[in-house]
Amino acid sequence: MEIKGMLLKYTSKKKLSCFFILCILRSCHSISMAYITSEFITIATHPVEVSKLYLFLVVVSLLILFFGCLGFAFSHMYNSLVYDIDMYVRNLAIQRLCEDGNDIDLSFMTNDLKQIEQNVIYGQLNLLFDITSFVLTVVTCISQSIIFTLISLVTMLIPILFQHILSGRVEEKSRIWEGENSKYTIFVTDLINGMDTFHLYGTIPVIINKFTQKTTQLEQRSKELNNTIDNISNLVSLLSYFIGALVPLVTGLYLVYCDMINLKTFILISQLSMTFINPISGILECITDMHVSKPILNKIFKPSRKSMESNSTISNEHFKQIKLRDIDLCYGTNIIQKHIDLKIKLGEKILISAPSGWGKTTLLNFLLGNLESENGEYLLNQVNLKGNRELAKHYFSYIHQKPLILEDTIEYNITLGRKTNTKELQEILQIAGLTDLVNQKGLSFKLKSDGKNLSGGQAQRIEIARALLSHRPILLADEPTSALDLELSIKIHRLFLEAKGLTVIEVSHHLRKEEYELFDRVIKLA
Template identity: 25%
Template sequence: MKELLLKRKAKFIQYLVATFMFIIEHYAQMVMFALILGAIEKADASYYKNIVVLTVIFVIYVPLNFLISRMLRIRYMRDTILDVRKQAFDKIINMPFKQYSQKSKEVYISNLVNDINTFENKFFISLLNFLINIGMFLISFIILIVLDYKLAAGMFVFSILLFFLARFFSGKTISLEQEVSTSNETFTTDMANTFSGLEILKLNNIEDKFLVKSLGSISRLEKKKFAANVFTEMQRNVIHVFAFAVSVIVMVYLGTKMQGGLSLGMVGFIFQLCSSMSSYLIEAFPMWNQMKASVTIYNKIAKPEEYEVKIGRGNQPFKFEKQIEVSNLNFSFGSKQIIKDASFVIEKGRKYLIKGVSGAGKTTLMNLLAMVYDDFDGSIKVDGVDYREIEEKSFYDKVAFIYQDVFLFEDTIKNNITLYRDIPEEQITYAAKVSGLDALLEERKEGLNERLAENGKNLSGGQRQRISIARAIAKNAEILFVDEGTSNLNEELGKEIEKVFLELDNTVIAISHRYYEGVTENYDYVIELKNGEVNCYPACDYFNEVITC
């Protein structure tokens, strides 16, 4: 947090100056009050007129002071919040895939929206008020030492007691803010699931049931917010009651001083100092607790973490010239072993089809080859370099993935192929041609610059899948991972897409339940999973014995 606040030192100093302007205004107000009391006590018309002129000047000064202070603070606050948003986004984007996949995307959306809004709304308000109140407390305390050191000593003892009282409330404040953050994540996930499945809900006429569920989620979130707000207000009120008792004691003490000859104006000024000191602490300590809670939220969403994921955290570049060698590979989910002592080789440029019954572990094996999982026994090496020594970014720069559900951005066909990378135009055109997008581009007026609807809703399933293939070709990926890439397509279209996979120069590792006669046999090898055991067969031998698995 210190690094965040001091990133722009000049702007932070400007922010402190703007804060100090509030303090000057406050003491000017106290002086004006004391002068007015003095004018009443003097009963001098000429002196009173001078005080009225000063009061008018002060009334004009107050809004100008606020405006100038606001302008000095706002840019620093805006830039700092922008830094928080960037840090939070960078943290998610650079997170290892395995770590990222442990939570739903809605949780990350909640972090980027709800938690940052909470930080923005509470941290700077709390910081500003804390600095103002602590600053004014210290100045008032110094002035009080000069005017009455005994009273100053009493107020110091009072401040120590308030400090320990605030510490008593600190842990609960942080805990409640964390609960609000978690409830926001749950609420965002529930709402996303409801809207994603709204069509199914309406078709089955069960939207009312989900409305009740959604209202329950909203209610739980609002209860958490209410509890946090009530607790913050409660601690402020408890401190306020304590401070009121001290103010009464101060008033009695000053009454005895007046009998000793202290003027009404000075009594009024000293009483304002003491009561203001109480008010400063009443405001400052709950704000301090709120700041600590906000810092906890910041650390959660933006502070870099040490990840447990081992694979992909190395520093060796991914170079695939000859083969990927899998040796004595074992992998389990909990107590269930999925892969048992598997050993096989993936040769560069060859096409591999992973087969097995549903639940046999086909996707698990592909994920192991794609550096998704790290908690396996045995070894996976590419040209002699262990997967655990390879840098994740280097690996993913040279591989591509095609899934049965293709995600497309609401942008041009070109940007959906390049994924916003700088790729030569001829390479994009080549990728579109090889993947069979010629017909689509010819029928669209803007060609590659044609904009797609949300998630490509204005395209057929085959067209969407061909864009996904074009991505891999344009990227010049060395390995293409295909997980049920044709399962959502009809027989004829699926067969055409499968042909495209097999005609590529890239290494292809695919999973498919389908068998396309005259096409599927063209894979080089079939990797079969059965009861955890993995065997690799030449495709021609495998399909001479079985047609489907």
């Protein structure tokens, strides 16, 4: 396991130190029980005074009570560490999603993160305990008989080596399952979003059949992964018990027969050597589990391709003009449009009209800096933004064709958690035409995902309010009123087209005559 996958370093050193001490104390449980068992046998074969027997029983009772109480403290600290590490991993995952979401999806944020918790976080805490238990047991055994202990240890190396050889198969099966699970999650998301359409066109039986196929594929991969893990675990356990238990017992009997150790030592080491198996099996199981989750961890800890963006804003007075000169518009490796020239000045309200499939949304994404062009220049205030695309984003706000409405309050949907004063927010609400809605429902009214408890116009007004609140000098609008009727479309357009000093760039494939007249300039592209 790569060092970046050791998640214990992301928790409090104080807590981890306390947990390690608890591991040491709890590891003494099996050693104490082995000593107690050997002493009972000694007492049975060599009777002692009743008073000493009573004292021995009191000590045993106190030890049992102590280790019982210790279990509560151990569990509490264990769960506290799981919480700390899990929170760190989830926060890091959301950072990766925000920086570069190509490898992070719904399946990752739910199923995969849960797998990290179960396989890696639990695994590494258990690994620390198992290693501590193993070391203390070995030290105790060596103090009794070096030869017997060494033989027991050597027999344990075989299952460890065997597990290491087969770990690559677990990683491969895990990668295959993760890919299938991601496809399944996307399919289920599409299924839920398109349920009304499927009902409308009577394709529910087809969808159910396809769902069954996807589920079968996912469960088949899951079964293959689980079978691989279980087969390796069972083989390793078989080797551990057969070689690690049987060989030391036979060896111990031979040493007793040769008078090299006494019966008490044999019983003590035999019982402790049997406890070798539990830590060794636990260590091997933890390593296997971490190999299963290694592809998932690599997604979180890989170097990000984008730095976290600041929320700084460029005021209107710092924006003069945008100029595209001989730009080739690309989507992936495909060139959509060539030799694009465009010049837009401060305060202009521009409509770019082009047919469907021209690449209008791609053009807006290029202006935002999400896409690149090998040819031409992208000048903002005469500064070529090639190599410094992140700067461009501080100039723009954006209105989507389908408004982004989160399952949260009206206020959060507008501010996105940014701090703003009440007066400023009220002004934006009035400009965006949301005053009536807020007066009726309140800013704390909780909206449903995708704005299911809003009208189309209300959802679009929230999107506009969000854009205006950012005070960016340039507003990009991607067919913001395509789903609205003419009267409402004109009202919505006026909300941002009449904003003073705001530069607007809207793209659309079809607007009515009354809407064209709202813009300063219309650029028609074939």
